[in-house]
Amino acid sequence: MEQVGLYPVLVTSAVIFTLGAVGVLTRRNALIVLMSIELMLNAVNLAFVGFSRHHGLPDGQVFAVFVMAVAAAEAAVGLALVLLLFRHKASVDLDHFTMLKG
């Protein structure tokens, strides 16, 4: 099987990361925002693994595993927060939640 070089991996990672970032910044639905965050995290994972393979070192893969664990925890907390927000206002539209304004 032909080896995939570093650049295709990084380009793919950057594209996915940008998609995620744009999703976070533009979508109003909190669930979609959470999903977009997952996209960003996994884009980073992809870059980690790509670099790990390129350098022949296991560190990046270790980090990827850590990121997955943290992402799982973050998703659990994030979903719980969204649930509570929904109970509060019967909506998950982020524009309805501006209680922290100064």
Place this chain on the structure above:
Amino acid sequence: MNPALLSLVPAFPLLGAITIALLNRKASRLVAGGIATAMVSLSAVFSFWTLATLASAEEGATLSARLYEWISIGNVHVDIAFLADPLTATMMCVVTGVGALIHVYSIGYMDDPADAQSTWRFFAYLNLFIFAMLLLIMGDNFLLMFVGWEGVGMCSYLLIGFWYKNTDFAKAGKKAFIANRVGDFSFLIGLFMLFWALGDQATLRFADLQQVIVADPGLVGGHGGALVTAVCLLLFGGATGKSAQIPLFVWLPDAMAGPTPVSALIHAATMVTSGIYMICRLSFLFALSPVAMGVIATIGALTAFFAATIAVTQTDIKKVLAYSTVSQLGYMFLGVGVGAFSAGFFHVITHAFFKALLFLGAGAVIHALHHEQDMRKMGGLLKYMKITGGMYMLAWLAIIGFPGFSGFFSKDEILWLTFSANPAQIALFGPDFPLPKILWMIGAITAVLTAFYMSRLVFMSFFGEYRGGDADAHGHAAHDDHGHGHGHKPHEVSPLMWLPLVVLGLLSLGGGLLNLPHWVPAGNMTGWLHHFLEPVFANAPMHFDGAEESLEIPIMLCTLGMVFASVAISWYLYLRRPQDLASAKEELVPDFVYLGSLNKWYIDELYQAAIIGPILVGSRQVLWAIVDAQLIDGMVNGVAGLLRRISSGYSRVVQNGHVQFYALVLAAGAAVMVLAFAVGS
């Protein structure tokens, strides 16, 4: 003795203080007092062991114990280390010995049920004081001495204000602390100057300091130099605070607000003598400056006289003793000032014996009369309190200098050496001015006054008829409040209290044996203390004109005659014909003298008007109203107000509460940073 054991001496009282503080309310009077007494007694045992070791060692031997290096900056190394030379060892024995006796006495004295919850505090402070005092005298360097110096001041403050719920007592504590701080400031400046003058050879260890200065007095300006005079005067300024001399003596009489054992231990026997101890320790330095020596001797003599004139009219038994202490401290400074270091220090020791006894005896009287301190309501107490009264007679004879008693030998030696001092050595007004003779006259007059006011105290309180009690219904009521079920008459105190009195009585009687004058045929015993201390003062050679001649005995007889006359007058006025007292006063004493003495020559009022008042006005009107309220508060409020205006005006726009807006700013920031890195590299 293994020198390492030396560090145990201060360790015991520290341990005691910590233990009692940890037990706090769980320690009753007997437990706290027992621990405190045991710890000081252990210190005393090791102190006497040290003294015995040094006394049997060859001349000039010292013991030292180094615990660890405390501070090390450049060439300067300061250790936590202790040094015991003859001077230290003698002082250690006085502090721990008299201290242990006073601890025992305190167990008996502090039995007021109102204090039951706080006696542990009393004993913890007392032990802490002994620890600080031992640091002061045993520290082998200036810095450790200064730690002790400040430590005793702090304990003194805590103990004067022991009954802090009484505002006046708390104020007396503050007064003592502040007066001492003024002196300490001068002490520190003197220390800094000395340190600065030595330059490359700067050191804080006493032994090195002595070596450096003796090897090259030019470092501090040479004999009689302006620099050494300034250093000595500044250090003496510290001593005037701690040892209550003019101009800083005002705190000591007020310090009598503390419990009487505190007055005996701190404000008579130990702490107040630390100024004299410091000058003895630095005799090699002070001997280089005849002007400073002249100032010390003059201030000492003037203080002795001045305080004695106040003591003559006071009616509070503790106030008389307080002014008497100031006066006796003046004698000690007179002694060290004319260069008779061992004589001055001898008076420190004998004074510790008889003044501790006088205070403890007064405490016993106050205890027996339920907090009555006015001598006009005493009288005839010898009948009711035979042991206390008997011991009081011994202390009285010692302080007036009755032949054979301890005070006789020490005071006589100071007066004689003052008389025969070499004027060139105390050249305050030039070498030809007969300063020694004038100082001797002041000293002799003070001895007469001392005999008068001490006899007055003894005759008013211990002889004649009892003037308090029965007729005094108020006193009777107070009596019942305290829950003692005694009769109306004063009663002897408990053995815990009179046993220390007996020991101190014997010491007051026999203390002179330590340093018998040369005209007493006592063989090896003659001048024991003088010879023992000689190596300490070896680098401060002082000469006395005709000290070997037998002028001593005529001078002594002359003083003695006046003293006896003074006792007789006192006896006549206060015992034989008290009804003539008022008319004698009218005819013989001008009003302003009597009122001046009664009101302490208005020194407190003078300080209030000249120093404290202006400082208060300046602080309130300028520092508080302008500098603090307007300048500093203005700056603080201005900065806060500016920030508030900025935040409410501009930053509100960005704090809009939209998380996604925040995320956008964050992402934009990250993008800018990445771009900056990319462009930069």
